[in-house]
Amino acid sequence: MKDRKPLYLMTPALAWLTAFMVIPCLLILALAFFRRGLYGGIEYTFTLENLALVFDPLYAGIFLKSAAIAGLSALIAVIIGYAAAFAIAAAPSRRQPILLFFAVLPFWSNYLVRTYAWIVLLNREGLITGLARWLGYDAEMPRLLYTEGAVVVGLVYNYLPFVILACYAPLSRLNPEIAEASRDLGASSWTTFRRVVLPMTVPGIATGFVFVFVLSIGNFVTPALLGGGQFQMIGNLIYAQFLTANDWPFGAALSMVLIAIMMGLLTLQTFATERASGAKREES
Amino acid sequence: MASLANPRLMLAILAAVFAFLYVPISVLVALSFNDGGLPTAWTGFSTRWYGELLHNRDIMSAAFNTLVVAVVSTVLATILGSLLAIGVEIRRRKGRFLETIIFAPMIIPDIVLAIALLSFFSLLNVTMGLHTVILSHVVFNLAFVCSVVRARLKTFDWSIVEASTDLGASTPVTLVRIVLPVMLPAVIAGALLAFTLSVDEFIIAFFTAGAGRDSITLPMQIFAMIRFGVTPEINALATIVMAVSVIALTLSQRLNRGGLPGQ
Amino acid sequence: MTQPLLSLRNVQKHFGTVRAVDGLNLDIQENEFFALLGASGSGKTTLLRMLAGFEVPTGGEILLDGKDVSNVPPNRRPVNLMFQSYALFPHMTIAQNVAYGLEMEKCPKAEIKTRVGEMLEIIQLSHLAGRKPDQLSGGQRQRVALGRALIKRPRLLLLDEPLGALDKKLRGDMQLELKRLQHEFGITFIIVTHDQEEALVMADRVAILKDGTLLQCASPHDIYERPNSRYAADFIGVMNFMPAKVSNGRLLGAHGKPVTAQIPEGLHEGADVVVAIRPERLKVSAPQGDAAGSLPRGRVLATAYHGLDLQLHLETELCADPITVRLTAQEADQIALSQGDQLELGWDAKDTRVFAA
Numbered sequence: 001m002k003d004r005k006p007l008y009l010m011t012p013a014l015a016w017l018t019a020f021m022v023i024p025c026l027l028i029l030a031l032a033f034f035r036r037g038l039y040g041g042i043e044y045t046f047t048l049e050n051l052a053l054v055f056d057p058l059y060a061g062i063f064l065k066s067a068a069i070a071g072l073s074a075l076i077a078v079i080i081g082y083a084a085a086f087a088i089a090a091a092p093s094r095r096q097p098i099l100l101f102f103a104v105l106p107f108w109s110n111y112l113v114r115t116y117a118w119i120v121l122l123n124r125e126g127l128i129t130g131l132a133r134w135l136g137y138d139a140e141m142p143r144l145l146y147t148e149g150a151v152v153v154g155l156v157y158n159y160l161p162f163v164i165l166a167c168y169a170p171l172s173r174l175n176p177e178i179a180e181a182s183r184d185l186g187a188s189s190w191t192t193f194r195r196v197v198l199p200m201t202v203p204g205i206a207t208g209f210v211f212v213f214v215l216s217i218g219n220f221v222t223p224a225l226l227g228g229g230q231f232q233m234i235g236n237l238i239y240a241q242f243l244t245a246n247d248w249p250f251g252a253a254l255s256m257v258l259i260a261i262m263m264g265l266l267t268l269q270t271f272a273t274e275r276a277s278g279a280k281r282e283e284s
Numbered sequence: 285m286a287s288l289a290n291p292r293l294m295l296a297i298l299a300a301v302f303a304f305l306y307v308p309i310s311v312l313v314a315l316s317f318n319d320g321g322l323p324t325a326w327t328g329f330s331t332r333w334y335g336e337l338l339h340n341r342d343i344m345s346a347a348f349n350t351l352v353v354a355v356v357s358t359v360l361a362t363i364l365g366s367l368l369a370i371g372v373e374i375r376r377r378k379g380r381f382l383e384t385i386i387f388a389p390m391i392i393p394d395i396v397l398a399i400a401l402l403s404f405f406s407l408l409n410v411t412m413g414l415h416t417v418i419l420s421h422v423v424f425n426l427a428f429v430c431s432v433v434r435a436r437l438k439t440f441d442w443s444i445v446e447a448s449t450d451l452g453a454s455t456p457v458t459l460v461r462i463v464l465p466v467m468l469p470a471v472i473a474g475a476l477l478a479f480t481l482s483v484d485e486f487i488i489a490f491f492t493a494g495a496g497r498d499s500i501t502l503p504m505q506i507f508a509m510i511r512f513g514v515t516p517e518i519n520a521l522a523t524i525v526m527a528v529s530v531i532a533l534t535l536s537q538r539l540n541r542g543g544l545p546g547q
Numbered sequence: 548m549t550q551p552l553l554s555l556r557n558v559q560k561h562f563g564t565v566r567a568v569d570g571l572n573l574d575i576q577e578n579e580f581f582a583l584l585g586a587s588g589s590g591k592t593t594l595l596r597m598l599a600g601f602e603v604p605t606g607g608e609i610l611l612d613g614k615d616v617s618n619v620p621p622n623r624r625p626v627n628l629m630f631q632s633y634a635l636f637p638h639m640t641i642a643q644n645v646a647y648g649l650e651m652e653k654c655p656k657a658e659i660k661t662r663v664g665e666m667l668e669i670i671q672l673s674h675l676a677g678r679k680p681d682q683l684s685g686g687q688r689q690r691v692a693l694g695r696a697l698i699k700r701p702r703l704l705l706l707d708e709p710l711g712a713l714d715k716k717l718r719g720d721m722q723l724e725l726k727r728l729q730h731e732f733g734i735t736f737i738i739v740t741h742d743q744e745e746a747l748v749m750a751d752r753v754a755i756l757k758d759g760t761l762l763q764c765a766s767p768h769d770i771y772e773r774p775n776s777r778y779a780a781d782f783i784g785v786m787n788f789m790p791a792k793v794s795n796g797r798l799l800g801a802h803g804k805p806v807t808a809q810i811p812e813g814l815h816e817g818a819d820v821v822v823a824i825r826p827e828r829l830k831v832s833a834p835q836g837d838a839a840g841s842l843p844r845g846r847v848l849a850t851a852y853h854g855l856d857l858q859l860h861l862e863t864e865l866c867a868d869p870i871t872v873r874l875t876a877q878e879a880d881q882i883a884l885s886q887g888d889q890l891e892l893g894w895d896a897k898d899t900r901v902f903a904a
Contacts, residue, residue: 009371
């Protein structure tokens, strides 16, 4: 096959991506450097004000808060997800595909619906309160819904299947004889896990963490539904700039910072994967 | 891993994780059949909420819009994405830039793509509606189709393409008689995945559908219903939407034994 | 001499700075069973792909029936390739696989049907015509691949490591089968292999390739008995090499005594050479008299029993590596052997080859 042939196969799709992804994203990048017009329009003069505004304590605080919530969600999701992936990888090999399938299945049902399910559980008149009453807990229930905790639970719940998948991949590829060799050389189960298995599966952990963090920090549905507008995350802030505050340049600047954070993390993840690739070579 | 694992602990972990994953959605499904519709009191089995859905004009029109968007964007994305996948895989040199462009729609935060497209369409003075939602959905759908088809192509024995040429076939004949039939299961799996994603997609649709009531999609309708007063109908609607995704994904999985979508 | 079916004239193929094929000249006659033998990286696969049309030569000419086909695409050449992986179409039945090539020629439907039927008969797979390739065994798949290529009645059939994927026993059967089919169809076969035994058993002529150049091209007998280089001698079969030096028209071995050998002309005084001899050409006998006898001696290091024959490994003064001797079962029975025994080694000068060191 000559190198010319693939070009005409790729052209339609690449043209589409250029028109409806690359150009719009470049547009946003440009927009971030324009001034906001008096009545919400865009004034085409160059300014760095929008980017500066991102670092204004008010908005920087929202960034930090979003990062804290995203980081906490990612951490919890990785701990639960890794444990689940390990348990699946330890199951008899003929059962693993079906376990994995059911672990991932919820991921492919509607995101809004999954989030809504937690409203039903956490609501003041919801199932958890009902259950507590039924068990004889009569005191005032703490508020469950519309809290940061609810947002974290929602994010963990929504992205857990992906973390399981990401952690399972390196665990399942691990040659069991490597763990046995470590045991044979005198290491305990725990030491073997800590010194051998864990380092070799870092890429999966990194992928899972970065994925949950990136999707959480820019999330707008979960804070809106489970946070109940009690506090803002970056996603909500961007949303507001475009649909209510009508400050597109500032919204664009926020998006750019979001993208920058995401790219930085993806680079770190690639780095983590490459560092562990020495371990990978041993696998094969 | 079995040699390191305590079987009881592993079982406990699996039980806890699966309970965490499935209890919330199971509650939803159960409530959709609760006659009274309230989460705290079971008043008897009934399918009345499903019946109510059929009479809700807003929901029916949103469902129809979603179907239009999903079908059209899936067809477009399947054609574009499959060709792209074949093109990328037969290319010998792998360009990092090319890989980034193809990978980007899957990882770019929805909200960013949504506002980018909103700005793009409004600056061009394009009237927004279902057509702009379709144009936008094709962006990420084609990337997912491409990744599913590429995964299959990785295990594809390219020597059958050469064998076909060697036996006298021209390139178009080889594409139609050899490459396409062998790739068909993966292409259909990719299409089903795209369909599911499109049916479920909310944020991009929300930003690119414009203001008109007649371009509301089902996820937009669900969002509005959750936000402005929960009615019991939503449990039934949620159950149906989940069932559609799960069925499409299970089919996709069966066809594409190469791996889980998104892997 | 008639016009050769295939002529290679200074054929070259460069990939960047790598010279995969570097100036090959070769004539192959109609009806020949020809083997291209070489280690991996010798350029044999690149050459095959140029003959099939999947690579365009960087230089030189490939003449088929006297016409240069270097730039003719693979689908327009009367040349077919049997792929190493067999490359059967997984979504088609056996019959559809075999018919494919004829359909490409726009053969009439009725003719395709007859010819496919005949071909399935020949490759003995008529009863499996409706199966898919993944329902066949390795040997059956190989026959489908062969039938699919043969049905087009090409001028030249190329076979890329055709037996590589089969187990040893099946390989023996298929070697005979391939020879039979080649004879029956009267089509020229070019087989590429790294397995010297396969090449020697099947081919009328064998070409040894090394680093993209032709080292030797001869009949299997001549390749084995009269290798023209140390590499060829080492590559084919087992060979003992003994270092020696030219001195007064004789060869002196490492032990300082004369070595029996056929001395080629043109060796100057003091030149370093190696004397090569096949294990089956060596004779051993129990030592006669004292150690100062004229024949070199060796001590048995190990014996290896192979059923048909017995291999001895002897430590000698002739070279650093042990000398391998092959005895027939009968010969072995006549001498009682055990590890550490001293033996006298002898051979005829005509059985040796001498190469520059």
